[in-house]
């Protein structure tokens with residue numbers, strides 16, 4: 683089973699309220715591409731967070747390794763009680779979700795009835 687090992691993508695893209703860390707900015711505690719510099723004392727929101735890619739690694743249909751967020755540059759989450767898939771992309775890579783396997787994944791999610799939302803900085807749009 684694959685895990686985070688060396689992916690630190692969410693430590694950039696997501697807001698961390700406890701640290702007053704805005705989205706799309708590297709956390710000051712992140713060893714980029716290595717892991718958390720304060721792992722044992724990291725905030726609760728970091729402790730509980732698992733992106734969709736990571737969640738699927740435990741199941742029977744894991745999302746492909748090449749779509750891990752450090753490789754795809756897309757951090758996947760859900761909202762609306764799991765009915766909507768949210769693709770968080772950094773404003774310096776706004777089209778990351780349009781590449782290769784991500785496009786196929788978006789098509790599959792549409793076919794399953796999910797609404798897919800791209801969140802890129804201040805811009806949030808259905809795709």
Ligand code: SF4
Pocket residue numbers: 685686689690691692693731732733734735736750751752757
């Ligand atoms: S984006 Fe997902 S795989 Fe990458 S570090 Fe965060 S939880 Fe782990």
Ligand code: SF4
Pocket residue numbers: 692693698709710711712713717718719720721724725728
């Ligand atoms: S505290 Fe650690 S886990 Fe949380 S965002 Fe910063 S580097 Fe990532």
